[in-house]
Amino acid sequence: MTAGLTPQRSPGPPASPRAGRRRGRETLGALRHPATLALLPLGVLLLLFFILPIVGMAVIAVTVTAEDGSIGVGADHFLALTSGSHSQAILNSLQVSAVGSLIAAVIGTVTAFCISLIRSAALDSIVAVFSSVLANDGGAPLAFAFIVTLGNAGLVFSALNLDATGFSLYSWQGLVVMYQYFLIPTMVMVTLPTFMGLRREWREADAALGGSSRNFWLRVGLPIAAPALLGGWVLCFGAAFATHASAAVLIGAGGFPLIPLNISSLLGQSPSSQPVAMALGITMVVIAVVVLFLFNRLQRRSARWVQ
Amino acid sequence: MGAVTTTTSVAPSAPETTGTARTSGRSPRDRALRASRWVPVVAVALYVTVPVLCSVAYAVLPGGSFSLAAYSVIGDDASLAAAAGRTLAITGATIVTLVVTLVPAVVAVHLWAPRLRPLLEILCTLPLVVPPIAIAAGVVALLRAGAQQGRGSLGNQISQFLQSPDLPLILVGTYVVLCLPFTFRSIDAGLRTIPLKAMVEGSTILGSSIWGTIFRVVIPNIRGSMLFSVFFATALCFGEFSLAATLSQQTIPVWLYDVSSHDFRASIAIAVLLNLTTWALLFVATLSADRFSPAARAARAEKQLQKTTTKALAS
Numbered sequence: 001m002t003a004g005l006t007p008q009r010s011p012g013p014p015a016s017p018r019a020g021r022r023r024g025r026e027t028l029g030a031l032r033h034p035a036t037l038a039l040l041p042l043g044v045l046l047l048l049f050f051i052l053p054i055v056g057m058a059v060i061a062v063t064v065t066a067e068d069g070s071i072g073v074g075a076d077h078f079l080a081l082t083s084g085s086h087s088q089a090i091l092n093s094l095q096v097s098a099v100g101s102l103i104a105a106v107i108g109t110v111t112a113f114c115i116s117l118i119r120s121a122a123l124d125s126i127v128a129v130f131s132s133v134l135a136n137d138g139g140a141p142l143a144f145a146f147i148v149t150l151g152n153a154g155l156v157f158s159a160l161n162l163d164a165t166g167f168s169l170y171s172w173q174g175l176v177v178m179y180q181y182f183l184i185p186t187m188v189m190v191t192l193p194t195f196m197g198l199r200r201e202w203r204e205a206d207a208a209l210g211g212s213s214r215n216f217w218l219r220v221g222l223p224i225a226a227p228a229l230l231g232g233w234v235l236c237f238g239a240a241f242a243t244h245a246s247a248a249v250l251i252g253a254g255g256f257p258l259i260p261l262n263i264s265s266l267l268g269q270s271p272s273s274q275p276v277a278m279a280l281g282i283t284m285v286v287i288a289v290v291v292l293f294l295f296n297r298l299q300r301r302s303a304r305w306v307q
Numbered sequence: 308m309g310a311v312t313t314t315t316s317v318a319p320s321a322p323e324t325t326g327t328a329r330t331s332g333r334s335p336r337d338r339a340l341r342a343s344r345w346v347p348v349v350a351v352a353l354y355v356t357v358p359v360l361c362s363v364a365y366a367v368l369p370g371g372s373f374s375l376a377a378y379s380v381i382g383d384d385a386s387l388a389a390a391a392g393r394t395l396a397i398t399g400a401t402i403v404t405l406v407v408t409l410v411p412a413v414v415a416v417h418l419w420a421p422r423l424r425p426l427l428e429i430l431c432t433l434p435l436v437v438p439p440i441a442i443a444a445g446v447v448a449l450l451r452a453g454a455q456q457g458r459g460s461l462g463n464q465i466s467q468f469l470q471s472p473d474l475p476l477i478l479v480g481t482y483v484v485l486c487l488p489f490t491f492r493s494i495d496a497g498l499r500t501i502p503l504k505a506m507v508e509g510s511t512i513l514g515s516s517i518w519g520t521i522f523r524v525v526i527p528n529i530r531g532s533m534l535f536s537v538f539f540a541t542a543l544c545f546g547e548f549s550l551a552a553t554l555s556q557q558t559i560p561v562w563l564y565d566v567s568s569h570d571f572r573a574s575i576a577i578a579v580l581l582n583l584t585t586w587a588l589l590f591v592a593t594l595s596a597d598r599f600s601p602a603a604r605a606a607r608a609e610k611q612l613q614k615t616t617t618k619a620l621a622s
Contacts, residue, residue: 034517035419038411039427045408046430046487049480053445054437060448111351114344123348133589134355139546140560141578141585144567145358148365148575155361181358184351242438245548249564260440264553267447274448281444288436 054285061278077279086280089257093241096172096258100179101236107180108187108236109229115188116195124196127188134185138239143249146178170251175258178246183236190232194225194302224302231298238291242284259284359582366576377576380566387577390562393472397558398544400479405486405540406533413494414521417503424495431491434484442481443553450477450554475556482544490536493596497532498525531596538592542585 064074081087115127149156150169157163167173198221206216244260251261259280266277366377380387416424434442450470456462469477503525510520526533548560557565559581567574597603 033419035415038415039420039423041408042412042427045404045480045483049446049477050434050437050442050484053442053449055445056449056452057441057445107347107351111347114347117344118348129590129593130355132593133586136542136589137585139585140548140563141546141582142358144563144575144578145362145582149358149361155364156357181355184354188351238436242436242440244438244440245552245560248548248552249567260438260549263440263444264549267444267553271451274451277444278448281441284438284441288438288441292432292436 057278057281057285060275061282063275077275078283080276081279081283085257086262086276089259089262089280090283092172092257093259096175096179097237097240099172100176100183100240101233103176104180104183104187104236104240105229105233108184108232109191111184112188112192112195115192116198127192131185131189131192135182135189135239137182137185138179138243139245140249142178142181143246146174146181146246146250150174150177170255172256174250175247175256178250179240179243183240186236186239187232190235191225191228194228198224227298227302231295231302234291234294234298238288238295241287241291359579362575362579362582366572366579369572377572380570380573380577384566384573386557387559387562387566390557390559393475393556394545394558396474397478397482398541400474400476401482401486401544402537402540404479405483405490405536408483409487409490409536410494410526410533411518411521413491413498414503414525417495417498418507428491428495431487433488435488439481439485439547439549440553442484443550446477446481446550447553470554470556472556475554477554478547478550478556478558481550482540482547485547485550486536486540486543489539490532493532493535493539494529497529501525501528531598534595535592538588538595542588542592545581545588546585 061077062073062075064072064076066072081090115123146154146169148154150162150167151157152163152169154169157167157169169177202220203216206220211219242260244264247258248261248264251258263277263280263284266273266280367373367375369376412427416427450466453462453466469475469480506524506528507517507520510524511517515523546560547558548564551558551561552564559577563574563578563581566577
């Protein structure tokens, strides 16, 4: 920005010492500019506590020590994920996230749709606050609440005699039920604005042209809402996939392998198992980035219609 | 949430109510249809409320009679006080670091470098998708690499310093990163609604430095976003488990997990308190983001104006 104040440097012959000094002053001026000063602390913080750990993780994950002690690049640690407990963990994570996010997507969509039909300003503001609060839930206290409610001696568990149905909180079914606690609010939070944004004029136009209510939803409503619904589902999948705290408290280590649980137990073991943990971590990051990319694309599509 | 069902009254300012549904003469079938809309809402509300009620009951009704005995752990267990102190110290440091680093950066891209804004937005949104446990894995790898340099070396000292149990700076740094996606959006949106350039120019002409302007003019004008950021950061620091547990720092959630193996009722009792505190904080965060938004301020001003005009007309 300060460049505009100093005369343009002429191109061509090597710069005289004076010009060199002026250039030095220019860089110094740019460094002294408040924009640099203001952006620097956040940049350093992001570099130290976010970029560096992830780059370090990637480097460790692809670094392979050969038998003769030489160090090279290879996918050995990723290949180690394709067998045994880790492949089971990947499959389990995918299963729990897919089933959990699908159930949450259906229940959340129906709930958001009903809320938009009720059209009560008080309900809308309560739902807005509660869904954003609950969507951020998923910590250790959530698991404790579910152990007391649906655990083997839980109040609701014994009241409904769930023992007879074979349900166990400490299995994938339990995880799916617990994850709904923050997945349904996430889905409501993402889809409610879309249902609210379906304009009445479209409905009236449909009715004026002789369309039934069913026709409206089939031809107008759902096509417009579909990207938002898919986006919400993808987001729920990502949230379920990344959940660690509540699963760790509920399942502990070893009972039911999931990717986040395997990472934390590998980190607690000998340093030799560390690269495999890093490979698992990189796998998670890649899946998360794909989820964000899909969600962004779908959001943009639905934003074209609903403002 | 039980109160929700009683607040069916339609807001007075709802011009988009569908004409047919609002007519006074409704058929019973119509009424049943309208009532059925509440079924999923009430079901989800119940699902959300029951676990909370069960844990409250478990904590204060041991064996069927009311007792606060489970809460005696607050006074009896010194490790809880230590964990609470550590959590509070981390929270304070996180909030200060977050405000001091994020606000000037967002102001800077708005004022001087709008071309950098997309880059900053991407960098600040990425932590949302990278799972905390993956960040924890990377951080552990770096800290171990530092510690392996040998006793007394620089890397070892840095690693020790960052993990000091009194104030684990490694948690402060990573918690700021975890807060960024939500707080960046809030502050970015807040700055977009105020005439930032005019404010800064006016303040500079009146002799204020740029930092004085940020802290005395800009921040008070984005109160809603600031309050949201502070409460959100507090809630996150109170509830975060993955990073603290992986780095073996005993914050309150980690303490809960450790204690649950030998005193389950106490951990439930404290978990209820923690959960309700976190909810209250997030509740205040969401409300303050709304309350101080320009739209809400305009609505309040309009209401005030209407009141005074009706009063003036009546007299």
